[in-house]
Amino acid sequence: MSTLRSLYLRWCCQVQDFGLQHLYGMRSLRLLSLAGCPLLTTTGLSGLIQLQDLEELELTNCPGATAELFKYYSQHLPRCMVIE
Numbered sequence: 049m050s051t052l053r054s055l056y057l058r059w060c061c062q063v064q065d066f067g068l069q070h071l072y073g074m075r076s077l078r079l080l081s082l083a084g085c086p087l088l089t090t091t092g093l094s095g096l097i098q099l100q101d102l103e104e105l106e107l108t109n110c111p112g113a114t115a116e117l118f119k120y121y122s123q124h125l126p127r128c129m130v131i132e
Contacts, residue, residue, distance in 0.1 A: 051076050058106065059084040065092025072098040081106040083131075088112040097124040106131040 052074060057063050058081045065088060071077065077099055082088060089112040096105065097120070105121070105128055107113035113132065121130050 050074070053077065054079040056081045057085060058082065061086060063087060065089055068092045068095060071096070074099065075101060077102060079104045082110055083108040085110055090114050090117050093117055094120060097121070100125070102128045104129045104131065108132060 053076055055071070055074075055077060063082065063085045068088065069092075071080070072095055078101060080096070080099070080102060082093075083106045088110055091112075093107070093110075093112050094117060096102070102125060105125070108131060118130060118132060121128065
């Protein structure tokens, strides 16, 4: 999966912060959708800044996605379009 460019996990009730840690090393990932994943926290989502080549991140209806997190992303992932 080292060449995976897009990953859609939207509305997946099984995804938790621990699972996100496995994504941090996926450097080829350009698009990630975690919309509607209710178990993700701000802490887990903040680790996504390790994906420096990410171009699009969808977090709509994701309770862990806060205004502070979006500001954090704008500072650390400036080339990524974050969809709230």
